[in-house]
Amino acid sequence: MGANKKVPFKFDGKKDFPAELAKWVGQVFYEVLPEQGYEVREEQIYTAFQIADKVCKKKVHFAEAGLGTGKTFAYLLTAVAYARFTGKAVVIACASTALQEQLVGPNGDLDKLARYLDMDIDARMAKDPRQYICDVRVSRCKSLRFEKQSEAMEEILSWSDVTKRGERTEVPNIPDPIWQQVAWDEGMPCEMCTSRGYCKLVKAKEHYRAARDLIISDHGVFFDDLWTRDERIADGKLPLLPAYSAVIFDEGHKIMLSAAMQAGRQIIKEDLEYIVSFIENIQGARTALLSTTVALDLATERFFEILLNSVIPDELTERLAVDINDGLLIAAETLFRALEYLQGEMQTEQELHTQTIPDTLLEAYDLRIEGVMAALQRLCKNKGIDTIIWVSKIDGSFWVVPRDLSGMLKTNLFQKNLPVVFSSATLSTGGDFSYLSRTLGLTDWSSSSVEGPFDFREQVIVYTPESFPVSDQEKWFAQAIKILVSLLELSRGRALVLTNSPSEVGNIRRGLKDYHFPFEVLWEDRGERGHLVQKFREVVSSVLVGSGFWEGIDVPGEALSMLIIWQLPFPSRDPLIEARRREAKEAGADPLTEVDYPEMGLKLKQGCGRLIRTKDDRGAIVIMEPFRDKPWEQFVQGALPAGAEVVSNLTEVESKLRKK
Ligand code: SF4
Structure with missing residues (x-):
C-alpha cells in the first residue's frame, strides 16, 4: 500500500495512515461539518473514531448506535478514505433496495457528505438482480402482444423500449405479478444468453464493478458473491463483486437470513x-x-x-x-x-x-x-x-440450507483478514453482544455502543401494570383487555399495539368488540401493510394493532404516543432459530438462555425503538406481559430505552402523555 493522491487528507504514504485518518475524522466532525450548519453529536464522533480505528486494525467490529446518532456519516468517512488508501472499493451492504436508494439517491447521505466535503465520491449500487428487466423475458412478453395485455403490462413494455437502466425504481407503480413477468429471476440462463452484450442487468453489473470508492450492495448480493466467489473464479468467471478492501453491514443484525438463503437451494x-x-x-x-x-x-x-x-x-x-x-x-x-x-x-x-x-x-x-x-x-x-x-x-417452495453457516462465514469472510463492521441500532441487549457474536461464530471481535441523542429520561415512561393473574391465560386476557381499553382512552387512540402472533390480533379484536372508541382501530389482517402504516401516520388519533410492526415503521410525532407490548416477542419454531437452539443444546448450554431470551430481547428493543423518532416525541411504553422475577427479566430490562422511568402507576403515565 502506498501513497494515494485521492485520499481525502494530506498523506504522503510514509505517515501513519490510522493516525492521519483519525486526525481527518476529527477535523471533519469538529470543524468542516459544524461550519456548514450540520449538527454533530458526541455519540456520532465516538462511533466514527471507533470505526476508523477498528477498520485500520482489520477487526470485526460491532458498532451499535441508537436511532438519530448519524451512524451513516460515522462509517462513510472511514469507508471512503480506506477505499482510496487501499485502492479497492469498500462494500456497504444494506438490508433492502429502499435503504440502498436512501443512501445513494438524490439528497441521500452520500450526496450530502460529498457536498459538505466538496469531493466526488464514486459510489455505485449493486442491486438485487430481480430489480432489473431481462431482455429475453421482455421479448417473450412482446411476442404475446397479439393477446390482450393488461394496462400495466402495456406500460412496462413501452417503457422497456426507452429505458436505459431498466430498473424497477423507474416504474414504481407496476404491481409485483406484472414486474415478475419481465424481470430477471434465477431461472434465466444468463451465462448462455445471446443478449448478454446489450442486456441492462449485465451493464448494471459492469457499472458497479468499476466503482472506485464504494459499492452499495444489498445483503443478498453480498452473500451471493461471498458463497460463489471462489467457485466462479476457479471456473474462470468474474465474481459478482470486484475485490473489495472492507465490508460494512448496515442493519447488521439482519444478515443471517440473507446469508442462509443465498447459501441454500430453493426447490419450486x-x-x-x-x-x-x-x-x-x-x-x-x-x-x-x-x-x-x-x-x-x-x-x-x-x-x-x-x-x-x-x-x-x-x-x-x-x-x-x-x-x-x-x-x-x-x-x-x-x-x-x-x-x-x-x-x-x-x-x-x-x-x-x-x-x-x-x-x-x-x-x-x-x-x-x-x-x-x-x-x-x-x-x-x-x-x-x-x-x-x-x-x-x-x-x-422448499429450502435446503447448510447448517454450518457460522463456519462458512468464518472461512469465507472473517478469516480473510478484512475489516468487517456491523452497524445497527440493535446489536446487543443492554450492551451485551454475546448472542450476535455466538450466532456469527465469532470469538474475536470488538464493539462500541452509544445511545441515540434522545433524552429517554424525559421523553419516555415505561408502565408495567401490576397484579396480573399470571398463571391463568384466560383471566390474564380478560384483565389485559380492560387495561387496554383504559390505556387507549387515556392516550386518545394514538397507539401501536404489538402482538407476537397474527391470531392474537383477531383475539384482541374479539375482546374489544363491545367497546366503541371515538377513534379508528386499524387491524393488521384487514388491510395492506403500507396502506395501514400510512393511515396510522396520517390519522393522528388512530390505533394500529399487529404482529408485523416490530421493526421497519417510522411514525414520528403524536400519532404514536403509546406503544403497547401486548406479548413479549419470544421466537417461534423458525428453522433458523431451531438450528441455533440445536447448536446450543449440542454445546451443553440451555437453548432458552442462549437463544430464546436474547432473541426476544433484540426484537423487543426493535419494537421499543418505534416510539421515539425525534427529539420532540414523548410517550409511554406499556409491557402487558408480566416479566418481573422471570428468568428473562434482564433481557426485557436491557431492551428498554436507557434511563426511561419505569412505573406501575397509571397516573404517572397520564401526566407524561399530557405533556405531549
Ligand atoms: S443476460 Fe440474463 S438478464 Fe440479460 S437478457 Fe440474457 S437472460 Fe436476461
Whole structure:
C-alpha cells in the first residue's frame, strides 16, 4: 500500500495512515461539518473514531448506535478514505433496495457528505438482480402482444423500449405479478444468453464493478458473491463483486437470513413441472427423453405431497419447519433419481446433436436440475442432520440450507483478514453482544455502543401494570383487555399495539368488540401493510394493532404516543432459530438462555425503538406481559430505552402523555 493522491487528507504514504485518518475524522466532525450548519453529536464522533480505528486494525467490529446518532456519516468517512488508501472499493451492504436508494439517491447521505466535503465520491449500487428487466423475458412478453395485455403490462413494455437502466425504481407503480413477468429471476440462463452484450442487468453489473470508492450492495448480493466467489473464479468467471478492501453491514443484525438463503437451494414445484411440460412439447423428441418426464412428474408430485404432510404448522413464522421422516427421505431419493435419469438423457441429446432443443437451453436446464439435485442430496445425506430446511409459507417452495453457516462465514469472510463492521441500532441487549457474536461464530471481535441523542429520561415512561393473574391465560386476557381499553382512552387512540402472533390480533379484536372508541382501530389482517402504516401516520388519533410492526415503521410525532407490548416477542419454531437452539443444546448450554431470551430481547428493543423518532416525541411504553422475577427479566430490562422511568402507576403515565 502506498501513497494515494485521492485520499481525502494530506498523506504522503510514509505517515501513519490510522493516525492521519483519525486526525481527518476529527477535523471533519469538529470543524468542516459544524461550519456548514450540520449538527454533530458526541455519540456520532465516538462511533466514527471507533470505526476508523477498528477498520485500520482489520477487526470485526460491532458498532451499535441508537436511532438519530448519524451512524451513516460515522462509517462513510472511514469507508471512503480506506477505499482510496487501499485502492479497492469498500462494500456497504444494506438490508433492502429502499435503504440502498436512501443512501445513494438524490439528497441521500452520500450526496450530502460529498457536498459538505466538496469531493466526488464514486459510489455505485449493486442491486438485487430481480430489480432489473431481462431482455429475453421482455421479448417473450412482446411476442404475446397479439393477446390482450393488461394496462400495466402495456406500460412496462413501452417503457422497456426507452429505458436505459431498466430498473424497477423507474416504474414504481407496476404491481409485483406484472414486474415478475419481465424481470430477471434465477431461472434465466444468463451465462448462455445471446443478449448478454446489450442486456441492462449485465451493464448494471459492469457499472458497479468499476466503482472506485464504494459499492452499495444489498445483503443478498453480498452473500451471493461471498458463497460463489471462489467457485466462479476457479471456473474462470468474474465474481459478482470486484475485490473489495472492507465490508460494512448496515442493519447488521439482519444478515443471517440473507446469508442462509443465498447459501441454500430453493426447490419450486412449478419449476419442475415446467421442465416436464417443456420436454413433453418438444416436436420430434426421442422416446427415451420423453419417457423420463413420466417418472419425474410422478416423483415431483409424490415428493411435494409428502413434504406438505411433513410440515409443522406455525403461525409465527413464514418459514415452516419440516419433520424429516423416512417417507420424505425416500421421496427425495426417488426425485433425485428421476432427475438424474433426465439429466442423462439430456446429455445424450446434446451428444447426438439432434438439435431438438437448442444447446443453450439444454445447458440452462441442466444447471437448474443440478441445483435441485444438490439440494436433495444434501437433504438425504445423514438424514438431513447437516441442513436447515423449511417450506416457505409465501410460495410453498422448499429450502435446503447448510447448517454450518457460522463456519462458512468464518472461512469465507472473517478469516480473510478484512475489516468487517456491523452497524445497527440493535446489536446487543443492554450492551451485551454475546448472542450476535455466538450466532456469527465469532470469538474475536470488538464493539462500541452509544445511545441515540434522545433524552429517554424525559421523553419516555415505561408502565408495567401490576397484579396480573399470571398463571391463568384466560383471566390474564380478560384483565389485559380492560387495561387496554383504559390505556387507549387515556392516550386518545394514538397507539401501536404489538402482538407476537397474527391470531392474537383477531383475539384482541374479539375482546374489544363491545367497546366503541371515538377513534379508528386499524387491524393488521384487514388491510395492506403500507396502506395501514400510512393511515396510522396520517390519522393522528388512530390505533394500529399487529404482529408485523416490530421493526421497519417510522411514525414520528403524536400519532404514536403509546406503544403497547401486548406479548413479549419470544421466537417461534423458525428453522433458523431451531438450528441455533440445536447448536446450543449440542454445546451443553440451555437453548432458552442462549437463544430464546436474547432473541426476544433484540426484537423487543426493535419494537421499543418505534416510539421515539425525534427529539420532540414523548410517550409511554406499556409491557402487558408480566416479566418481573422471570428468568428473562434482564433481557426485557436491557431492551428498554436507557434511563426511561419505569412505573406501575397509571397516573404517572397520564401526566407524561399530557405533556405531549
Ligand atoms: S443476460 Fe440474463 S438478464 Fe440479460 S437478457 Fe440474457 S437472460 Fe436476461
